[in-house]
Amino acid sequence: MLAYGYRKFGGPAVFETITQPVLEPANNQITIETLAVNLNDQDRRERLGTGTDLVLPTIPGHDVVGKVLKVGPGVTGLDIGTLVAAHAQHTYAEQVTLDSDLAVTVPNDVTPAQAASLITPGITAYKAVRYFADVQKDQTVIVQGAGSMVGMLTIQLAQRLGANVIAIAPSHFTDKLTALGVEQVVAPDRQNPVHVLADRGDVIINVSHDNTNGKDDLAMAKFNATIASFATHLPATSKSIRFQVLHPTNVISDQATLQMLFKLLRTGQLTVDIAQQLPFTLDGFIQGHTLLDEPYSGQLIVAK
Known part of the structure; x- marks a missing residue:
């Protein structure tokens, strides 16, 4: 399984392909096949090593949308094949394992790119x-x-x-x-x-x-x-x-927030602005981070 990360801080060229072992979810976890990730300024700051305690090498990324591949024995209510979105860790990868309670089901009429674009900005x-x-x-x-x-x-x-x-x-x-x-x-x-x-x-x-x-x-x-x-x-x-x-808070949960945002999006009460959708490849992530370093308008999505 392939992932995209870096072994040192710096410009977009630090990205490289990293081979990962097959992921297996723990009791209350799920493993998803990644379909889309959102690139944002937090990803850029981490890549530059600004105000971060990341341990290198690392697979970055936080906003992910994908289909459930495997569920841990303690997981209920999420079936194989369900499209979900989450704010998680190490999402620049073909597969991501995360706690099941972080996942929010994506409505059928919301695309993976649209859903990914809403995660961090929308929350x-x-x-x-x-x-x-x-x-x-x-x-x-x-x-x-x-x-x-x-x-x-x-x-x-x-x-x-x-x-x-x-x-x-x-x-x-x-x-x-x-x-x-x-x-x-x-x-x-x-x-x-x-x-x-x-x-x-x-x-x-x-x-x-x-x-x-x-x-x-x-x-x-x-x-x-x-x-x-x-x-x-x-x-x-x-x-x-x-x-x-403004800071992260669970007074309103991320999951409840995403559910409301998806409802507003699918009913036409909210619009998203996707600037570019890039391929889910090493070149796609390098190109996306090159755009992050420049003035741009709209959201940058890497998707399959």
């Missing part, structure tokens, strides 16, 4: 909107990093709750964001968002990893606003602010 966006920011009807929600997949999903989920959404993203995202029906798009390469949106937001959701000092978020927030961000703290301020750090 992040859903929990940001529903739990950390607790978005309410008629609030003005300002989304920083709106051009990313997480940002676009955040916009759609906030709109479903009846919020008025303002998006901040470079101008080349304007058409995509306008098509989502956002109230206003502010492009930092054309306008200063702080000047345009000062004291406008009831809620600021910052899903950008590049703008996390909190100063701009504070400037755009009303008094008594909520700010949800990857930043670890905010600068000192006289404003009364409810500040929430």
Whole structure:
């Protein structure tokens, strides 16, 4: 069985083919045949060795969709051949073994590529909107990093709750964001968002990893606003602010989140933006990570 990983940190060329033994699930595990994996910025940071404790050599990857091949003796409710999605480990491989309680059944009318594209971005966006920011009807929600997949999903989920959404993203995202029906798009390469949106937001959701000092978020927030961000703290301020750090949480489980996201997708209440679908080969993973290192729009999927 083949997998794709690396023995040292660096650029996309560090990837190589790694032969694995046949995988056998433990009592409460399943083994799946991988059909699609989602490439995201966490994969890129790990490949570069940034803020990671990975032990090398490693097979990277977290977001996977595949068909159940084997089930452990303690597994119930998952049949051989069932299409499932999960946030797991070591997913850049032809087969992946994972705990059965991580797996979510994928509806028949959702493709493996669509399902994979929703896993990490969708979970992040859903929990940001529903739990950390607790978005309410008629609030003005300002989304920083709106051009990313997480940002676009955040916009759609906030709109479903009846919020008025303002998006901040470079101008080349304007058409995509306008098509989502956002109230206003502010492009930092054309306008200063702080000047345009000062004291406008009831809620600021910052899903950008590049703008996390909190100063701009504070400037755009009303008094008594909520700010949800990857930043670890905010600068000192006289404003009364409810500040929430975006981080993994099981208050809403990943499994329940994915089930809801798949329902919204299959009923046309949510759309995904897949930029490219690459072949499930060594070259496909190298090409995908080359694209991760460059500015891109939409999700990158490696699929069979």
